[in-house]
Amino acid sequence: MDEKTEELRDIFMETTDSETVTETQSESPGSLTDDAADVGDRLRTLIERMRDQYDFETSLETDDLITVLRGFHDDEDDKSIAATLDCEPATVRQARLDLHLVRDAEREAPFEFDQLRRLLAEDVSLEERAEQLAVSVETARQYSEVAAADRRSTRANSRFRDEFAELLTDADLTNRLAADAHEDGLQEATEDMETDVSF
Numbered sequence: 001m002d003e004k005t006e007e008l009r010d011i012f013m014e015t016t017d018s019e020t021v022t023e024t025q026s027e028s029p030g031s032l033t034d035d036a037a038d039v040g041d042r043l044r045t046l047i048e049r050m051r052d053q054y055d056f057e058t059s060l061e062t063d064d065l066i067t068v069l070r071g072f073h074d075d076e077d078d079k080s081i082a083a084t085l086d087c088e089p090a091t092v093r094q095a096r097l098d099l100h101l102v103r104d105a106e107r108e109a110p111f112e113f114d115q116l117r118r119l120l121a122e123d124v125s126l127e128e129r130a131e132q133l134a135v136s137v138e139t140a141r142q143y144s145e146v147a148a149a150d151r152r153s154t155r156a157n158s159r160f161r162d163e164f165a166e167l168l169t170d171a172d173l174t175n176r177l178a179a180d181a182h183e184d185g186l187q188e189a190t191e192d193m194e195t196d197v198s199f
Contacts, residue, residue, distance in 0.1 A: 039168070043066050043069060044062055044066065046160060047066070047099070050100075056098045057098060059091065060085070060087070060095050064085050065095055067081065067084060067085055068085075068096060068101075069099065070168060071092075072101050073164070073168040078092040078093050096149075097145055097148075100153035100160050100161045101161065102149050107150075109143050110139075111134065113147070116133060116144065116147050117150075117151070120147050120151065121151075126140055126141060126144065
């Protein structure tokens, strides 16, 4: 402690009648990276709630479903997500639909999609749907799966889909902010450093 610091300490102690100049430190409320780590737990909870409420057809485990969720919200296609999980794209598609995640392109049918929705609501058989829509049974099945996922989501007021999007959008923002803060800290720490490198 230098002379100036000692003087300041003495003045402080005289004016405050305190014998100590240190302030009690309180625990910080957390960091951006703590929040990001919490996202996985919250996604897991939502997925388990969905499992309880709906009959999942997917064979993927919860952690794999989180990978599907993250990939979907990062605009990855099913093939790319499947490569990460070492499974078939059809498995990823089924997982997405179980999680109420539908791509806009999946509603672009060679018929009026609302007509299919009406047929589903009327509980018309798959074969009859195909006949009325003038498509093959397989095509009718694929679009029906999409319409059914939309229907389940609508009945839940899009709650799960919205919560997934909110969590993953916030997580993405948090990760970017944490990375930016880390970079800023590094830049600040190295700003005044001199480099003397000879080759």
